[in-house]
Amino acid sequence: MKKNLFLPILFFICISVSAQFTQKPLPYAYNALEPFIDAQTMEIHYSKHHAAYIKNLNVAVVGTDAEKMSITEIFANVSKFSQAIRNNAGGHFNHELFWTVLTPQKDTKPSADLEKAINESFGSIDALKEKLNAAAATRFGSGWAWLYVDANGKLAVCSTANQDNPLMDIAENKGTPILGIDVWEHAYYLKYQNKRADYLAAIWNVINWSEVSNYYTNAMPKKKSKFDNWPQLKEFHKVMSQTFHPSEEGNLQPIKERSGEMVQKAEALVKSTIPAEFNKKEVVTAVQKLATDSKKLDKLVKSKKSDKEITEALTKLHDVFHEIVGLCSDEDH
Numbered sequence: 001m002k003k004n005l006f007l008p009i010l011f012f013i014c015i016s017v018s019a020q021f022t023q024k025p026l027p028y029a030y031n032a033l034e035p036f037i038d039a040q041t042m043e044i045h046y047s048k049h050h051a052a053y054i055k056n057l058n059v060a061v062v063g064t065d066a067e068k069m070s071i072t073e074i075f076a077n078v079s080k081f082s083q084a085i086r087n088n089a090g091g092h093f094n095h096e097l098f099w100t101v102l103t104p105q106k107d108t109k110p111s112a113d114l115e116k117a118i119n120e121s122f123g124s125i126d127a128l129k130e131k132l133n134a135a136a137a138t139r140f141g142s143g144w145a146w147l148y149v150d151a152n153g154k155l156a157v158c159s160t161a162n163q164d165n166p167l168m169d170i171a172e173n174k175g176t177p178i179l180g181i182d183v184w185e186h187a188y189y190l191k192y193q194n195k196r197a198d199y200l201a202a203i204w205n206v207i208n209w210s211e212v213s214n215y216y217t218n219a220m221p222k223k224k225s226k227f228d229n230w231p232q233l234k235e236f237h238k239v240m241s242q243t244f245h246p247s248e249e250g251n252l253q254p255i256k257e258r259s260g261e262m263v264q265k266a267e268a269l270v271k272s273t274i275p276a277e278f279n280k281k282e283v284v285t286a287v288q289k290l291a292t293d294s295k296k297l298d299k300l301v302k303s304k305k306s307d308k309e310i311t312e313a314l315t316k317l318h319d320v321f322h323e324i325v326g327l328c329s330d331e332d333h
Contacts, residue, residue: 020061021054021071021092024099032104036202038191046099049186053091053163060084075167086170090163094144094180101179101215103208111213121155128157132181133200135159142184147212148175149219159183178215179207226329232272236265236290237321244318252307255314259294259301262317266294278328286324293317 026046031039061067066074066085074081074089110118110125122128128147136145139159148166150156151174158166158173166175181203188199227233239262243255255262270291274283297313 020067021057023051023054024096026099028102028104033102033206036205037102037188041186041188041190044190045186046095049184050091050095053088053095056084057088057092060088072167075165076169078168079170086168087163090165090168093167094163094165094182097177097180097215098182100211101208102203102206103211104206105208105210108207108209110209111216114209114213114216117155117216122157128155129204131157132179133197136181136183136200137197139183145181145183146173146177147179148173148177149216150175151221153221155216176215176219178219179212229275230272230278232265232269233324236262236269239265240318240321244314247311247314252310255297255310256301259298263291263294263298266291280327283324283327286320286327290317290320290324293320 026042029039030042030046033042060082061069061074064081064085065077066081066089069077071089071093074085075093078086078089109115115125118125118128122131132145132147135157136159139145139161141161143159143161144163144165145157145159146166147155147157156173156175160166160171160173164171165180166173166177181200183196183200188196192199192202239258243258243262246252246254269287274287293313293316297310297317300310300313
């Protein structure tokens with residue numbers, strides 16, 4: 001009998017020890033947002049509701065493909081998972097974002113880039129507040145209102161039910177959330193009772209615009225690199241970077257393990273179609289030299305030559321690579 005009791009206890013201990021998802025510390029005291037959000041609500045919201053989502057998520061993912069996924073990978077495939085994973089993954093992520101976009105600091109401001117984007121999309125910050133509050137006020141039952149960046153890099157507003165968010169593959173409005181307002185009753189009922197509108201008016205006094213601005217910057221689509229049209233050069237650079245920089249600190253193990261891979265990437269580069277904007281005699285010659293020098297380096301490694309000889313050969317190869325970059329662009333890549 002004792003043995004049977006021990007097994008489920010051991011199971012839950014194992015889940016606890018190997019918990020995939022954890023709760024970050026609240027970045028301020030429970031009473032820091034008063035009088036707009038009261039201490040009791042914050043304590044229950046953080047230590048009970050959010051903590052429960054994390055605990056339940058760690059249990060729900062066990063034995064599923066989600067067990068080895070990041071939270072955003074789960075969202076990208078959430079339609080394939082159970083309702084328990086969907087609800088608790090959303091509950092964890094949404095609250096983690098929520099705590100960071102609130103602050104006791106007074107009068108934070110959007111960055112110049114975010115303010116410009118807000119004005120372009122909504123006309124003004126006050127107009128954004130009105131639109132976001134409307135989305136939150138008209139969300140029937142429990143859910144969230146979101147300011148998010150869509151696939152085109154434009155700001156938009158929507159609301160979602162329960163613990164859904166725009167990152168999920170089932171979302172009607174898809175994008176990267178940068179500001180979320182929780183309109184579950186547990187977020188405001190102790191202080192505002194059924195007066196959701198009063199809560200929505202008050203919460204703007206504690207919005208952390210500095211953090212929202214950081215989320216905006218990170219959510220914006222990255223500008224295309226000059227070398228995106230030459231993927232073979234980028235692939236060679238990846239191996240070069242991962243082997244050359246350790247060698248600068250005296251660690252030659254990466255290049256000793258990957259010299260053959262370096263040759264493969266160089267040969268693929270030689271066989272690749274050079275983009276028209278880079279296709280000139282000097283670049284072709286340098287690419288061929290890159291392949292030749294990669295083979296010389298690989299031969300030194302396989303012959304177990306001295307670290308000095310290998311370092312010198314790798315440095316020369318690195319110089320040839322940057323010669324190619326210099327021929328293709330005046331920018332330092």
